[in-house]
Amino acid sequence: MRDLRIVFMGTPDFAVATLKALLDANYNVVGVITAPDRPAGRGRKMHQSAVKKFALENDLNVLQPTNLKRKSFVAELKALNANLQIVVAFRMLPKVVWQMPEYGTFNLHASLLPNYRGAAPINWAIINGETKTGVTTFFIDEKIDTGAMIFQEELPIDPTENAGSLHDKLMTIGSGLVVKTVQHIEKDEVTTTIQPTLEDIRTAYKIHKDTCKIDWTDTIDNIYNKIRGLSPYPASWTTLYNGEETYNIKIYEVEKVIESHSDIVGSIISSKKEVKIAVKEGYIIVRVLQLPGKRSMEISSLLNGFTFEKGAKVS
DSSP, X not given: OOOOOXXXXXXXXXXXXHHHHHHHTXXXXXXXXXXXXXXXXXXXXXXXXXXXXXXXXXXXXXXXXXXTTOHHHHHHHHHTTOSEXXXXXXXXXXXHHHTOSTTOEEEEESSOTTTTEESOHHHHHHHTXXXXXXXXXXXXXXXXXXXXXXXXXXEEOOTTOOHHHHHHHHHHHHHHHHHHHHHHHHTTOOOXXXXXXXXXXXXXXXXXXXXXBXXXXXXXXXXXXXXXXXXXXXXXXXXXXXXXXXXXXXXXXXXXXXXXXXXXXXXXXXOSSXXXXXXXXXXXXXXXXXXXXXXXXXXXXXXXXXXXXXXXXXX
């Protein structure tokens, strides 16, 4: 059995579950690398990453480099004398960092590689209407998410779930897969598989504001999948024209109804209890949305104090 000294690298909640699983399995985590504190919120107070908060609560050594190539950081990292590095939801590492430990540096990625390499695999799997996804552990190399695979685990995507619920499921099975990977490295029993070269590999591009804008002329399935694939974060949005007022609103939860109609695409049909938007193949029924400067709310609550004018539409 190898005596492992682990450095863990990660930033958001998704990574915390894995770090906790490693500690629960009694692995020796000699250091935690996470993002620097950043100002956040209206008061612009300094905000610690979820991983940093958890690491400090568990008396772990935390490093927060601004530059992963800086000699001072590389020296600090080397001084930890780690022989294995684990990366979960962090950032691209320079070669001087990922090649440092004796037993390598492996990453947990929230997709079934080689599909959905990139920054937002959970969102894009739903946006593209996939029926399954999963998690992969792989050894890091020079490119993004291209290294030799160690283990994969599949997960079906429920046709009604959003990115938030899928995130939580993948976070749980991913933490277990990392522990399984570490156990095999510890026993020197790892075998790897080179990622296949596919002609139609799908990529998980970084999501920008324009990515989140809803195209109401698209198919009903594509609209529905985009909304749930971006919910709860960063959330899809559209421009609402309501009488003389114009708003950019976020839409978090919808249902779809396929039926023939003669309404103009993008027009809003509202009643005392329901708001629906006409699309080519039917209607998108809005369940939860957010007006500018307001909290998100269920449509029944919104309609208590907000009126959709005749001729209201989105685009």
